[in-house]
Amino acid sequence: MSIRNLKPLFRPQSIAVVGASTKPKSIGWVVMRNLLQEEFAGPVMPVTPDHPSVAGVLAYPNVACLPQAPDLALICTPPETVPGILDTLGQRGTRAACIMTHGLHQAVTPDGHSVIERTLAMARAHDMRILGPSSMGILVPGIGLNASFAHRGARPGKLAFVSQSGALCTAVLDWARPREIGFSHFIHLGDTDGVDFGDVLDYLGSDPSTRAILLYIETIQQRRNFMSAARAAARNKPILAIKAGRSMEGARAAASHTGVLAGSDLVFDAAMRRAGMLRVRDIDEIFGAVETLARARPIKGRRLAILTNGGGIGVLAADDLAERNGELAVLPDDVIAKLDAVLPPNWSRGNPVDIAGDADGERYVKALTILTECKSVDAVLVMHAPSAISDPTEVATAVIRSCKDRPRATIMTCWVGNEAVAHARHMFSGAGIPAYDTPRAAIQAFMHLIEYRRNQTLLMEVPASAPLDFVPDTARARALIDNALAHGGGTLNEPEAKAVLEAYGIPAVETHVAETPAEAGRIAATMSGRIALKILSPDIVHKSDVGGVVLNLTGAAEVEKAASDMLDRVVQFYPGARITGFTVQTMARRAGAQELIVGVATDPVFGPVIMFGQGGIAVEVIADRAMALPPLNTTLAYELISRTRVSRLLEGYRGRPPADREAIARTLVHLSQLVVDFPEIVELDLNPLFADSKGVLALDAHISVAPAKPGTEHLAIRPYPKELEEIFALPDGQKALLRPIRPEDEPNHHVFISKLTPEDIRFRFFGLVHELPHSEMARLTQIDYDREMAFIAETAIQNGKETVGVVRTVTDPDNEKAEFAIVVRSDIKGTGLGKRLLVKMIDYCRSRGTRSIAGQVLKDNPRMLAFVQHLGFVPTRTVDGDILEVELDLRNPAQTAPDPDPGGP
Secondary structure, three states: OOOOOOHHHHOOOOEEEEOOOOOOOOHHHHHHHHHHHOOOOOOEEEEOOOOOEEOOEEOEOOHHHOOOOOOEEEEOOOHHHHHHHHHHHHHHOOOEEEEOOOOOOOOEOOOOOEHHHHHHHHHHHOOOEEEOOOOOEEEEHHHOEEEEOOOOOOEEEEEEEEEOOHHHHHHHHHHHHHHOOEEEEEEEOOOOOOOOHHHHHHHHHOOOOOOEEEEEEOOOOOHHHHHHHHHHHHOOOOEEEEEOOOOOHHHOOOOOHHHHHOOHHHHHHHHHHHOOOEEEOOHHHHHHHHHHHHHOOOOOOOEEEEEEOOHHHHHHHHHHHHHOOOEEOOOOHHHHHHHHHHOOOOOOOOOOEEOOOOOOHHHHHHHHHHHHHOOOOOEEEEEEOOOOOOOHHHHHHHHHHHHHHOOOOOEEEEEOOOHHHHHHHHHHHHOOOOEEOOHHHHHHHHHHHHHHHHHHHHHOOOOEOOOOOOOOOHHHHHHHHHHHHHOOOOEEOHHHHHHHHHHOOOOEOOEEEEOOHHHHHHHHHOOOOOEEEEEEOOOOOOHHHHOOEEEEEOOHHHHHHHHHHHHHHHHHHOOOOOOOEEEEEEOOOOOOOEEEEEEEEEEOOOEEEEEEEEOOOOHHHHOOEEEEOOOOOHHHHHHHHHOOOHHHHOOOOOOOOOOOHHHHHHHHHHHHHHHHHOOOEEEEEEEEEEEEOOEEEEOOEEEEEOOOOOOOOOOOOOOEOHHHOEEEEOOOOOEEEEEEOOHHHHHHHHHHHHOOOHHHHHHHHOOOOOOOOHHHHHHHHOOOOOOEEEEEEEEEEOOEEEEEEEEEEEEOOOOOEEEEEEEEOHHHOOOOHHHHHHHHHHHHHHHOOOOEEEEEEEOOOHHHHHHHHHOOOEEEEEEOOOEEEEEEEOOOOOOOOOOOOOOOO
16 A cells, blocks of 8 residues: 555656667667657666667666666666666665566576565665566656557546556557547556555546546455555546456365355455446446446436337347346336327337437427436436438437536437448537447446446445444354364364354254264254254265255154264265264254355455355356455345345245345344454355245354454455444543444534534634535545544434544555544533544554654634644644644654643644
8 A cells, every 4th residue: 555656657757768779679679769759858868788879869888877866767677687776776766667577586596586576675675666577668648658668659638547468558559549549547567566556546546637547457466455445546536447367266175155156256346346446348348438437427226218219229228228137217107198298199108218210309309308307217318320301410419408408317329320420429429428339338338337336335335343233242153263273173063153153143053963873863852843964074065965964854763864874875975084973953944935045255365255145055056146345234235135136036926925135134244244253264154044034044054264363454345443432431421432433424424514613614624614415424424444534422312322523534545644634513622522532543543553643723723723732743834824734743652641631622
C-alpha cells in the first residue's frame, strides 16, 4: 500500500535509458526512438559504453557519468547487470526505475545469489520504486511520454490501462488507435515484483486526468492491498477488469465438496463484486462498458422498456435480455392506455413497444415521454431500423431533444444498420447518449449498468468483525479446534465439527460416536426414531462413495449388523483408510426440505471464501453455487443466496411453502463469523443443509484446520473492528459508547448533523452545510478500515441511540500521515468527550505505525486551537489565510495532556 515515489515513475521530469542502443529493433533502440518521437519535454539521457551518441543524442558510458540523477531510469541491460545499476542510480538519487530486461528470476550473480533477490534488495535499500522486471514500459500521452518498446504510441485520453501482459498491451494499442480511443496512462506491470496493481490503483484512483481504470489481471500478489486500493479507487471512478486463467487449479487438492467447487474464477468474481468493480470478458466489451458507464445515467432498477420501429429487432433485444437474466418491464394498464392515445392502432400494445416502421421523430418522442414517466420502467432502450419511410437522422434529432428534456432518465439507443444510420449514431455520441450497433451490444450494456450498480452497492457493505446480534460460544469452538491441531490430524470428526457449528448457532442433527458395531447398537437403543449410520474416518470425506452410509435403520440389532457390514465394505473399497468408528445419528424427517450446501474454502490469492448452493450427493454435477468473501452481513448473505438457481426453489413451488430465507442468511452470517474468529479453518463443508419453512438443519459436516496466526490478516477485507469499542463515562453519569463507525449509522449521522449549531458546522466544514446528501453521508459512514477510521460517541435515548460526537482520519497509502477532523455536539462540550475521542484516534494511529496526524483549524476557533495544542499538536503552516494546519509527530512518546482539559471541540 504505497504511492511513494510513483510520481517520478509516471510523471518524470528526466529519463535515463540504461542500455540504449543503435541496433535496429533492439529494446534499447526502440525505447529511444519512442521517447524522441513523442517529444518528451525533459532531458533523455542514453547510457551505453558502445556509442558516443544514440539517435543523435549525446550518450554517457555509465550511470555514474550522468550529468544529473534522472527521475526515471529505463533499464534494458542483461540481467546480471541490473542490481549494480540500481545501486549506482540509488546513490545518485534516482527513485524510480522500469526494468525492461527479461530473465531476472532465472539469472544468478557470479557469487551465486539470485539476481531478482539482489535487485529487490537494492530497490529497498535506496527506497526506489521498480516497475517490472519484464515490463514493456509506460505511456503517458498527455505529457508526451512513451517510455516503452511498444510498436506504436497511444492517443491522449481519460482511460488508464494497466496490464500484466505485454502482448495484450500491444494488441490494445493496435485496437484502440483506429477507434480513436485515448489513454491517460498505459502501464505494463511485467512480473509485478515491485509496483503491483494495488499501488497503481492508489495512484490512478486520485489522478484527475483519469476518468476510468481498465485492468488486465493474471495474478494478484497482495490480496489486502489490492482489495483496499480497488475499493478506494472504485468509490471515485469506474474500474473494469479482465481476468485471465479462469481455471479450477485450486480445487484439485481439495478434500471437500466446497473445495472442489470453489474455482479460482468464481472467487475472482466474488472479489470484483465486493470491490465495486465490473468484470468483463474481452477487449471489445471492456471499452464498450467504460463508454456505457461514462455516458449512461445511473440506473435505479432492472426493468427495461424497449421502444422500436421494428418488431424483429425488438424481439432480438428481448431475447438477449432474457438470456442474460434481465427483466422486461411490465407496462401497467394506464400506460397502455396513454400509448393507445398517441400511437397508431397497429402498435404492439406491450413491451417491446413496436410503434411501426413508418414512425417519425414525433411518434418516438410521444412514446418515449410516456415510458420515461412510467414508475414501472427503470430504463428505456430506443431502437431504430432503416426504413424507406422513416429518416434515421430526423428520429435521432427528436430523441436527442427529448433526452435533454429528461436529464434524470436512463435512455440508451440502438440504431441498427451501417451506412444509413452512421450519422445518427455519431449524433448520439456527440450528445453524450449511449449508442450501440446491435441489440446484443445494447442489452449487454444495460446489464453492465445493473451489475455495476449492484457491485457499487456491495462496496458500501462493511460487516462486523465480531457478533452484533448473537453471542457464539467461542471457548467451546476454540477447545475443539485446538484439540484437533494438538493431535496433528488437521480434521475434526463429524461430531466435533457439528459441535463447532452448534457453538455458532447453526443447528445440527443429534450425533453420537461409537468405536465398535456393538457400541453403535447400544447407542441406537437409547435413541428414538430411525437411525442414520456413517463410517468415521479422517481419510474418508465422501462416505457414500465407499458404502459408508446406511439410512433408515431401526433398533439396536439392525444398527449393529449394518455397522459390521459397513466395516467390511469400507475395508474392501478403501483398505488403507484409518477407521476410528461410526457416527450414529437421528434421521432428520424434513419432508419437502431443500438440500443446500454451505461451505468455506481457502483461495490461494484471496484467502477464505464462503460458498452457497444446491447440495446433495450430485452437488459437483449440478454445480449450482455462488461465492462471497467474508465477512458477511445479512445484506451480503441475501445477495449471495440470490445468485444461485436454487434460490428460486427456496421461494416455494407446487404447494411447498417458502423456505426460511432468514434462517439461511443467518447461517451464512454465523459461518462467516466463525471464519473471522478462527483463521485456522481452511475448509468447511455442510452438505446437505436442510432448509424449509421451519428453518435449517445440518445433516453432515466436515472441518479441516491448520495452524495460523491470530487476527484478521487471513481475510481479504478487514471487518468492522469491534475490539476497538469502549465505554466512556460522562460527568453526569451517562455512558457513551465509543466505537468505529458502521454503515448502519447513516440515519443517526443525519440527525447528528442536523443538531449541530451553525458555529459547529462552520468550524467542522469551513462553511454552512444544512444537510449532506446520501452519497456524501454514505461516504462518511461506509469506510475501509484498512485506510480510514472514524470513532463515534453514542449515547442511549428513550427510543434508541444517538450520535453525539465523531472523530475521523484518512491516512495516505504510505501510512505516513493521517488527516483528522473532529466535532462534538455543543451541549456535550466540556465533558472531556472530545479529548477522549481525539486521544483514542491518536493512540489508534500510533498503533498502526502512522508517522504523524494533522488537521486544519480556522484561526477564529481559539477553543479548538487551544485544545489540539494541549494534546501536543503544533502549527505548521497557514492555508488560504484563515486556516491553520496543525500536526502531531506520532513517533515521539505519547504525550498525556494535563488536566484540567481546556474544553475541546
